[in-house]
Amino acid sequence: MENYMENNNVAIGGVIISEPEFSHEIFEEKFYKFSIKSKRLSNYEDILPVIISERLVDINKIQVDKIVKINGQFRSYNMQGEKKNKLVLSVFVKEIEFLEDNTIVTLNNANLIGYICKEPVYRKTPLGREIADVLIAVNRTYKKSDYIPCILWGRNAKFCDTLKVGSLVKLSGRIQSRAYEKKLENGEVEKKVAYEVSVSKFAKVEK
Numbered sequence: 001m002e003n004y005m006e007n008n009n010v011a012i013g014g015v016i017i018s019e020p021e022f023s024h025e026i027f028e029e030k031f032y033k034f035s036i037k038s039k040r041l042s043n044y045e046d047i048l049p050v051i052i053s054e055r056l057v058d059i060n061k062i063q064v065d066k067i068v069k070i071n072g073q074f075r076s077y078n079m080q081g082e083k084k085n086k087l088v089l090s091v092f093v094k095e096i097e098f099l100e101d102n103t104i105v106t107l108n109n110a111n112l113i114g115y116i117c118k119e120p121v122y123r124k125t126p127l128g129r130e131i132a133d134v135l136i137a138v139n140r141t142y143k144k145s146d147y148i149p150c151i152l153w154g155r156n157a158k159f160c161d162t163l164k165v166g167s168l169v170k171l172s173g174r175i176q177s178r179a180y181e182k183k184l185e186n187g188e189v190e191k192k193v194a195y196e197v198s199v200s201k202f203a204k205v206e207k
Contacts, residue, residue: 007113008073008138008146010091010175012048013104014038020062023051030054033090034062036070038175039105046108046177048195051075052093061098069104071095074112074175074197076146087147089195091175108174110197112148113205114138115168122161132157136169149196156202163204173199 014036023033031053038046050070052062072094078085114136121133132152137145150171152160163169178194 006111008075008111008140009071010074010110011069011071011107012036012038012091012109012175013067013069013099013107014048015102015105016062016064016066016068017047019064020052020059032059032062036068037105038108040108040174040176041106046175047193048175048177049090050093051090052096056093057096067099067102067104069097069099069107073140074110074146074148075140076148087149089148108176109172110175111170111172112136112138112150112197113168113170114145114148116163116165117147119165120160120163122157130154130157132160134160136171149194150199151196152199152202156199160202168205170203170205171197171199172201173197 016034017037018035020032020034023031025031031051033049033051036048036050038048040046070091070093073092074089075092076087076089079088116134117137118135123131125131130153134150134152136148136150138148139145150173174197176196176198178196180192180194182190182192184190
């Protein structure tokens, strides 16, 4: 039997930077969304979206500037748009702790086991650095899957480029946010944010 918590396990520390807002309701269970700020060792700050159930914590305790440690999963769902669907990613909370220690804000570990579901895109930067973008499908309960964008570097990127769609892989890294600009049909530029796992450890798993 598959252990779905081992397939998708994240631990993140951060500072709450937004008040909780109602997100959705399933079987009379309400879920709320908010954002946290997690710091890299380089001092760059990732802004990450979080989803939490009202049954897990008193929502009134989710307050700006509070330091939290979150254990959970990195999940996705398809949001239907007028022209095309959009992949929406967030950290789904299984456990939350409120802490005073601000050193926890650099905690950002993601461990995933999933299937490569799209041909990896391998490239080199103008300076010769090797990069690969890969989308993996991570199985969840009730026959659902989370589709997680990942970015690999160096030897991991080169190895990933040799793998086929359907390969089972195991990886570790950190969830990061990346701001970019998208040019619209009317010529205007829209500022957007992408979320992905920056992979530090990567291996193929024999099924």
